[in-house]
Amino acid sequence: MHATLIHAAGDIRWEEVPDPVLSTGGDAIVRVVAACVCGSDLWPFRGITATHEPHRIGHEFVGIVEEVGTEVSRIRVGDFVIAPFYDCDMTCVNCRNGFSTSCLNGGWWGAADRLGGFADGGQGERVRVPHADGSLVATPGIPDDGLVPHLLTLADVMGTGHHAAVSGGAGPGRSVVVVGDGAVGLCAVLAAHRLGAERIVAMSRHPERQALARRFGATDIVEERGTEGIARIRELFDGVGADVVLECVGTKESMDQALRSARPGGQVGFVGVPNGGPELPMRTLFDSNVGVRGGVAPVRNYVEELLPEVWDGRLEPGAVFDLELPMSEVAEAYAAMDERRAIKVLLRP
Amino acid sequence: MHATLIHAAGDIRWEEVPDPVLSTGGDAIVRVVAACVCGSDLWPFRGITATHEPHRIGHEFVGIVEEVGTEVSRIRVGDFVIAPFYDCDMTCVNCRNGFSTSCLNGGWWGAADRLGGFADGGQGERVRVPHADGSLVATPGIPDDGLVPHLLTLADVMGTGHHAAVSGGAGPGRSVVVVGDGAVGLCAVLAAHRLGAERIVAMSRHPERQALARRFGATDIVEERGTEGIARIRELFDGVGADVVLECVGTKESMDQALRSARPGGQVGFVGVPNGGPELPMRTLFDSNVGVRGGVAPVRNYVEELLPEVWDGRLEPGAVFDLELPMSEVAEAYAAMDERRAIKVLLRP
Incomplete structure (x- = not known):
């Protein structure tokens, strides 16, 4: 498959990478339907934070579940899911307190996770999602294309x-x-x-x-x-x-x-x-x-509250996307946001 | 009358000073029944904050109203009153928002006030209180001696x-x-x-x-x-x-x-x-x-909530006073608190 890597400041590439595989019983593999670029992605792009070696990037995506591990019970193959910009189990004390960004077992996309596997970056064709039952929220059905940008905002923005x-x-x-x-x-x-x-x-x-x-x-x-x-x-x-x-x-x-x-x-x-x-x-x-x-927003804890209003069209946060590009043009997406030609860029594979 | 002045670090004196006089229509003159030493008074005493010239000190007191200005209507001569550790009008937007320590017209004891007068320090025999109708809260009656320490805590601690x-x-x-x-x-x-x-x-x-x-x-x-x-x-x-x-x-x-x-x-x-x-x-x-x-506590805004429970004995915060001295021995009060021989010292004239 293909995914986005940052090599250095200003150097974003769409490259061939290994397909994700289930590495724990709690994983899911999600085929990305839409992803986007975050304002915080611009920091390494601008060199404000250093990039020491090429690595996967992107942490906002929605998609269709293609595979699940043996312990996954809430999320099913075929579900359309929203992933928060991190993974979390939603069972630890911090998740239960409403602060899943401090999940005792959670982690970040594009990095090795605490279970020993690699959680792919979000700006790619597929993502291995740890703690799938905790991290992912399935929508009531498969959304229309027009609803996808609004749903995607629940991943982060x-x-x-x-x-x-x-x-x-x-x-x-x-x-x-x-x-x-x-x-x-x-x-x-x-x-x-x-x-x-x-x-x-x-x-x-x-x-x-x-x-x-x-x-x-x-x-x-x-x-x-x-x-x-x-x-x-x-x-x-x-x-x-x-x-x-x-x-x-x-x-x-x-x-x-x-x-x-x-x-x-x-x-x-x-x-x-x-x-x-x-x-x-x-x-x-x-x-x-x-x-x-x-602080770092526990967006996973907010999905259940916000999703119904997005699903029925009362809340249209997807209006923040003012440019849409194929994911293979991800480098241009970064440039457009960096130069403030776009507020936020939506990427589809 | 007599009042407390700090001359320098470690140098607290009980001295003769001018009697206070009404200098605006909104003033009251309060005869102090009890005052005390605050942890924050220890900072200049310890030299952590500098004392450039001798000045009046003390900001926690209760007492009996002896005189009021012509514009004072809520507070009456003879009332037993609690003064917060600052003065405030209770009518400006910040007071109404619950933050009387940010009163647009308020000030601090022992300093010139915004109305051009001098608001005496609280560790003295009498105090001129600006904005008496705002600053002071009268108790339902004249308290017993035993209740005085508990009431005094509503001034600050x-x-x-x-x-x-x-x-x-x-x-x-x-x-x-x-x-x-x-x-x-x-x-x-x-x-x-x-x-x-x-x-x-x-x-x-x-x-x-x-x-x-x-x-x-x-x-x-x-x-x-x-x-x-x-x-x-x-x-x-x-x-x-x-x-x-x-x-x-x-x-x-x-x-x-x-x-x-x-x-x-x-x-x-x-x-x-x-x-x-x-x-x-x-x-x-x-x-x-x-x-x-x-931050700096808007204690005046809390008096109405706390006073009834103190008045009827349900709340006994005055237990923090573990030493009582005549006000003329104020220097010893500072020393006892500085050396942690006392938690908090009550002073009576």
Whole structure:
């Protein structure tokens, strides 16, 4: 089969690789129907994180189950399944607590797993899925092609936007500011709207992203950044800032923007992967009582809540995909997102 | 009248100072019935924070109202009142949001206030209280002497422990670890118990503090600290840590202990005044989904909730006072707390 490898910064290749095989009784082999490129994939692509040797990449996919191990009982051959951006057993204490990204037995795509096998990267034709009964969620049936992009967002981007909104405490009567107009930020707008927030500010300078933010439920757009952006946010909210700020970027600047946009006693929900390790200023948090909560999103725990609304068309997060390419053109997909020619690229084999 | 001044590290004096006068229509003059020494008063006493010139000190007191300004309507001469460790109007947006420590018009004891007057320090015979209608809460009547210590804790220490518990999300079904066995940590144990937490671990090495923690509702004591302490906490809670950790010290070591004692997706409620500015490790928070929330406690917003239980004897936080001295011996009060001969010292004029 073929799959995507990153060789070095800027060097993404579609290559022939070994077919996956069942290596434990709990595995499934999934034929990928759609995959996509994540904002966090751009970090090694841009050289912000180092690539020491060529390795498989990609962690968002949906597909059809082709084979299952002898211990798999919940997932069946022929199921259309959503895979989260990691694998997890959904039985350990952390999974049961709602934080499957901290699964005691889980792992990451494109790496050796804790069971001794290799869990393929998500940007490929097939993937061996460990803990298939835990990791995968089967949809109620085989979806139409048009529904596939929306379902694919439950693998990461929509679940991550939802995690930001939940971590920040978005809800009825709450004012929400979203820092970041990438696919996660846009999904955070949608999630905040879904959770009942009435006033949602999207911080964005790009007309097409502003338009999508409005479609997703943003009531206000703020184009300014930094100190000017903070002044504009405070002006909108009683001179003091918003109840909830969702940080969906991961840089020092974006976290600073988020912390200073929250009112005293407000809350920052963050899901931007910390890029370069900005540390949180303890004294600022102490003086302002602004809380900070979030992290790597346990999207698997959210699938059951979000799937019904996606399945019946009430929730259309797949609108974040503005470019679709054959998976063999994956290198162009990375380039388009890197150059911000696309918000998010969908890949089909 | 007499009041306490700090002249330099280790140099606390009981001196003659001018009597307070009403300087705005919203003021009250309160004759102090009881005051006390705060853990945070020890920082300038120990020279951890600098004292550049002699100034008034103390921020926890209860007393009898002797005079009120022409605009004061809620508070009356003769009322027994609880003052929070700051003044606030309770009408601005931050006060209404529940964060009166961020009052847009408030200030601190022992300093010039925003209305141009001087708000005396709390360790003195009388105090001018700005925004009296907002800052002060009158009790239902004049309390017995025995009730005074319990009421005094609502000025700071019990409200601060409660803030830690609320910020950390302590409640029914939640496991709670309290880092710090000072008066605030002990009140945090009491607050967590009051909020319904069933399993409460106090981290303490001092038998008398352990005993008080147990009286306040602690179910377990952990004497170990650092990596050993964390291992012990994880052992107690499914190998992963507690749902809620209350950080009541303020050092880099105590915050590290707190962050590593929380389970993935857990929450640290912090009220320890950050001492030396430890910054929060963003990547650790991201990977673990441990949230951090807290800060300078808006105790004024909690008085109405806590007062009835203190008034009728259900809640006895005043047990944290294990030494009582005449206020003229305030220097000895500081020394006793500094040397950990006393948990917390009550002062009466």
